[in-house]
Amino acid sequence: MRTAIIGATGYTGLELYRILSRHPGVTITAVTSERYAGKPYSAVFPSVQSARGLLLESLDRDAVADKADIFFTALPHSEAMRVVPGFVERGKYVIDLSADFRLSSPETYQRWYQPHSAPALLGAAVYGLSEINRSAIAASRLVANPGCYPTSIILPLAPFLRDGLIALDGIIADSKSGVSGAGRSLKVQSLFCEASENFKAYGLLSHRHTPEIDEQLSRIAARPVSITFSPHLVPINRGMLSTIYLTLTEPMDSDAVYGVLQRCYGSERFIRILPPGTLPETGWVRGTNFCDIGFRVDNRRLILVSVIDNLTKGASGQAVQNMNIMLGFAEDAALDQVPLYP
Amino acid sequence: MRTAIIGATGYTGLELYRILSRHPGVTITAVTSERYAGKPYSAVFPSVQSARGLLLESLDRDAVADKADIFFTALPHSEAMRVVPGFVERGKYVIDLSADFRLSSPETYQRWYQPHSAPALLGAAVYGLSEINRSAIAASRLVANPGCYPTSIILPLAPFLRDGLIALDGIIADSKSGVSGAGRSLKVQSLFCEASENFKAYGLLSHRHTPEIDEQLSRIAARPVSITFSPHLVPINRGMLSTIYLTLTEPMDSDAVYGVLQRCYGSERFIRILPPGTLPETGWVRGTNFCDIGFRVDNRRLILVSVIDNLTKGASGQAVQNMNIMLGFAEDAALDQVPLYP
C-alpha cells in the first residue's frame, strides 16, 4: 500500500516517517510541506539520511491523491478540515492527527476553535483510541486520531467508568507533557532557555483538549462526565504522565484495582499494567507505542498514573496502530520497538 | 555573630554558605562533615574558591559549640535530633533543617520515622514557616525549618483556610520537585541518566511530608485537615511547583481570590501574588527566597499554583530568613537576590 504524510516536517510527521519506513506492508510515496517544498526530506531532518531521495512537495490535493492509498494528515487544526474531505471523497483511507474531527458536534468545535468547514464529516469520523474503539476503527475510512493528553487520561479511566466503580464528579487529571507536544513551530515558550531548568502549569480550566476528554469519557460512562484537566510542561523532549484522582464508590484494595485493569487490558499488546506498588516513569515507554499504567489506592481514594510517549502512542504510533487495524495488518506491525532507556 | 553549618557538604549546606557568606551581620566560623573532615570547603565545592581557607571539621559538639552562636543543622533526620539538644542546652540559636523537630507529637514522629530521642524538645521548637509564625519565631531559640513541599503547599493555602473559604475535605496537592530535593547522596534514582529526559510520581499516599502538612494546615484551620499529597520528580536542578485543587464553599471570581491572597501577603517581601491570568514558573524564582502564587478559579473550583526554589525558600533561604527574624536583622538581609533567568 502507498502512504502519504501530509504535513511531514513537524515532529509527528517525522515520527510517522520513523515508524512507517520500517513497516513491511506500506511504502511512503509522498511527503508534503509548504515551507520546504522542493527540498529532500533529509535536508529538513538529517537524522533520516535514508530519505535523501524523498522530495517534499507542496500540497496539491489532486496530484497527491493519485500517489497514495492511505493519508496521514499531520496539519494544524483548521488546515486539516480543508484537505481531509477531498481524500475521503476519493475513497482514500485517512488518519487525521489534528483536532478537527475529534469532536462529534460542530457547535462544540466552534466554541473551542472556530466554525467547522466540513461538519458533515464529523459523524463519519471514528475516534481512534485503538483499544477502546477497535471494531469501529476497523470499519472506518476516516479516523480522528486522539490527542496525547486524552489518550493518557481516557485509557486508565475507561475500565473504572465502564464498571461504574467511581464517582463521576470531581475527577481531576493533573497531566505533564514533554515539550515536543508543542510541535516544531517557533514560539518563545518552546525555546530551550525558556523550557530548560523550568516547570510550569498552563491552560488551567481552559485547555482545548478538555471537551475531547469529556465527550469520550461521557460516551464510555454512558452518562455526562466533566473533569478538571490541568496540563503542565516538563523539560523533556518526549513523554507524558497523567496523575488522575478518583473517588471510588466503594473501598477497594490493591488487588481489586489491579484486577479491574488486568481484566480490561491484560491481553492488549500496547497497554502494560504495572504490578501493585510500581509507578510508571515516562522514560519506560520512550520511543514506543506503550501506555503504562500504575496506581495507588487507599480505601476510597484511588490515584491512577499513566505514561505514554506523546509522539508515539500519543500521536503517530497510535495513528499507525489505527492504520494497521483499518487495513488488517498485524496490530503491532512496525510498532515493535523496545523502549530506549536511558 | 558567629555561625556554624553542621553538615555543610550537602546541597542545603552549600546553599547556606552561598547566602550566609554575603550576610553583613554574621561570619561563618565552622563547617562540619564526617566524610570530608580535614579538607578545605572549596575542595568539596570548587564553586566557592573564596572558601579555600575554611576547613571542614568532624562534628565534636563541645568544640564546635564554642565556635559559634548560631547553628544551622543540615543533617539527615535522626542524626539531627542527636546533636540539636546539646546546642540548645548551651543557649545557642538553632535552626534545624531536618524533619526531626517539625512534628509536635513524638508518636506521629515514630509512626513515620522512628522513636524520637529528644521528645522533650518537640514542644519547644517553633515551626519556621516565616510568614505564618513570625512572632513565635522571633521569640524562639529552636526553629524547625519547614520541608520544601510543605512550604510550597501551606503558604498558598493558609489565607483560604484561615478565612474558612474552602471545603476541608478533598484537598489535593499535586507537587513537582527538582532533583536537588533528594540531596547529594548516592542513589540510583538520582543519577543523571535516570532522572534526565524522564518524569515520575513517587510516594503517593505515603510521603513523609504528609503529617507535617496536615499538622500545620489543621493548626491554621483550627480544625482537622488531611490532604492528598502527591510528589513528582522533575528533571531540573532547582525548583518546586505545587498545583493545589480546592473546592470553595461559595463561588468566587478572580478579583475576589486575588483579594484574599493580596490582603494576606500584599506586604510580604518574599511572597509575590501574581496578577490574575498569570501562572508562575519555577524559573521565575530560581536562586531566590520568593514564593510566587498564581491561581485560576471557575465558580467553586479553585486551583492554586505556587513555586519556590526548593533549596532557597524551601530550605536554606527560609532558614536564613528565620535567623534574621530571631536575631532582629532585616528580614531580607543576604536574601535580596534577583532571580537567575534563564
Added chain:
Amino acid sequence: MRTAIIGATGYTGLELYRILSRHPGVTITAVTSERYAGKPYSAVFPSVQSARGLLLESLDRDAVADKADIFFTALPHSEAMRVVPGFVERGKYVIDLSADFRLSSPETYQRWYQPHSAPALLGAAVYGLSEINRSAIAASRLVANPGCYPTSIILPLAPFLRDGLIALDGIIADSKSGVSGAGRSLKVQSLFCEASENFKAYGLLSHRHTPEIDEQLSRIAARPVSITFSPHLVPINRGMLSTIYLTLTEPMDSDAVYGVLQRCYGSERFIRILPPGTLPETGWVRGTNFCDIGFRVDNRRLILVSVIDNLTKGASGQAVQNMNIMLGFAEDAALDQVPLYP
C-alpha cells in the same frame, strides 16, 4: 547615576537588569524595546516582579538620551552602530554589547558583517576586556564589550602570549557554549527539542568571533596571531568552556604554568586560577562574573581550560565591570554573586 538599557528584552538585557538593579551607585531609568513598547518590563520577564513599574519604551534617541547618563546598548549588530553615535555625541557613557565596535578596521568589519555606518568611532572605542585593558577603559566613554567566546579564549591565553612562551602557529580553541548565547530570538535550532539531548559543532573555520579573537591576540602578542576557533552548542542555559591547545616553546611543568597564570591574575577579583590538577566546570561560575582557569601540561603540550557564564563575564557582568571601571565605582560593585550551584 542614571542608566538605560537599550534593547532590554533579550537575555543580556535581562542580565543587565539583574545586576544593575542591585548596584548601589546607579538607577535604571529607561528600558527600551520595539516589540514590547508600552508593556511593563515585568510582563515580558515575570521573574522580575520588582520591575512592575518600569515601562518599556520604543527607542527615541533624543527622548531616551535625556533620561540617562550611562547607556548599555544590547542590540543586534548593525542596529547598535546606528544608535551608539548619537549617545556618544551627547557625551554619554556607552557600553555596547554588540559586535559593532569590537574590530578596529572598517574593512574587516565589512568582510565579516556589512559596511560600517560609523567607522570614525571604531578608533575611539576601547575593547572592554576588563583585566587586559583596564586603564584604557577607565579613560574611555565608549567601550566595545567583548564577545563571550573571545573572553573565554583571550583571558587564559594572554599571559602566555605576553611572555612569549608559546608557538603562535597552530593554536586551537575548541569552545562550547550554552544555548543562551544564541539569544532569545526565534530560531529552529534554539528550540528545546532541537537542543536538548543533543550536541553539535557549528561555524567551523568561519565563525564571526574569529577576527575579534585574532585582533586582540595579535595586539597582546605584538605579532600576527591567527587561531583555529571551533564553537559547539551544549544543552545548558548558561555557561561556556574553552579547551585551548598550545605548544610551549620550551617544556614547562605544572608549577611553572601555574606560576605564569598566578603572576598575571593572582590579584584579580574575577579570575580564579585553579590549583594544578583541578579542571574547571561551567557550573562553578554560574550567575557570576568569574573566569575560572585550569590547565594540564606535559612537556611542551599545554592545554588551558577556561569557563565563564556567557551571560555574565561573557556579556552583561563584564559590561557592568567596565562601567565600574569607567566611573570609578568599586570594580565588583553589584558583581559580588556567589555561584548558584547546583
Added chain:
Amino acid sequence: MRTAIIGATGYTGLELYRILSRHPGVTITAVTSERYAGKPYSAVFPSVQSARGLLLESLDRDAVADKADIFFTALPHSEAMRVVPGFVERGKYVIDLSADFRLSSPETYQRWYQPHSAPALLGAAVYGLSEINRSAIAASRLVANPGCYPTSIILPLAPFLRDGLIALDGIIADSKSGVSGAGRSLKVQSLFCEASENFKAYGLLSHRHTPEIDEQLSRIAARPVSITFSPHLVPINRGMLSTIYLTLTEPMDSDAVYGVLQRCYGSERFIRILPPGTLPETGWVRGTNFCDIGFRVDNRRLILVSVIDNLTKGASGQAVQNMNIMLGFAEDAALDQVPLYP
C-alpha cells in the same frame, strides 16, 4: 543461537537486551548480575516488561556456559579477564565490551590498568571495529569490542591515515560524551545535579582510552601515531561527538575530502558521510548504530567531526554488529533502527 549477557544490569547490558530481543537469529537465555541475582530483569529495568520471566542469576561460569553459545561480557575491566577465558576454552563465541582485551601488549595494559590475568588471550582477541577489521572478526571467536571514544575517533581518521594524507604529529581529538558513558554505578559526578546544566573536561592527557586509540591508529598508519585526546562530559544521556584537528600534507578542497571519505565508507551500512557543509549532531544517530561523519577544510587545515550513540555504535550496537559478522547473520540484523528524533 542462544546468547547470554554477562553483567546485564548496566546500561550497555540493557542496550544489548534492547537490540538482541528483536534479533531474528538469537534468543537471550541468560542474564547475570551479582547484585540483583534472583530478581526478574524487569524489576531492575521496568522499561522491559517483556522480560518479566527472565531471572537474573549470579555468575556461575559452568552453569551459565551450558546455557548459551554466544557470550556478551559487559563487566567492568579486570572482572572481564577473569571470566572470558573460561568461555573461550569451552569454544564459545565471546564479545567482550570491557577494556581487558583491547590492547595487544600486557605491559601496556599493566601500565594503564593493572597486571593482566590472561595475557595469552591478548593475541587471540580481534579488535572489533567492524568496518576496519571485518574479515578478522568473521574468523574470530573472541572479539574485543572497541571503546566508545576510540570508535568515534578511529573511524573518521582511518581513510586519511591509510592514504597518508595527514601529518602524524599534532593530531588532536577533542571529544564530548553523554553521561551514560560513565555507566550506572554510583558516583557523585554522575548525579543529575552535578551533570545537569554543567559541562566539563576531564582526564586530559591521561585518559585510559589513549593507548587503545594510539595502538589502532598506528596499525592503520603502519607507523607510530600518538594523538592528544581530550574527553569532556555533556549533559545528555546518549551521544558522543569528536572534533578532530588535522594537518593535511597537501591542501585539499571539500570535494576531495568528501571523495576520500566516500570511497572508504560509501558502501557501509552504518557509516553516513554527510554532504560537504553539513556537520553532524549527536541527536541524528540517537538509538542507532550509525556513525555520522562531517568535515570542514581550509587549505591544509582539516577538521573532522563524528557522532555516534555511545551505547549503540559505541558499545552494544557494534557488539551485535560483530556477532552478526562472526556468525554470518545479515550485518544489520536487529540494527535497523531509525534515529529517535527528537
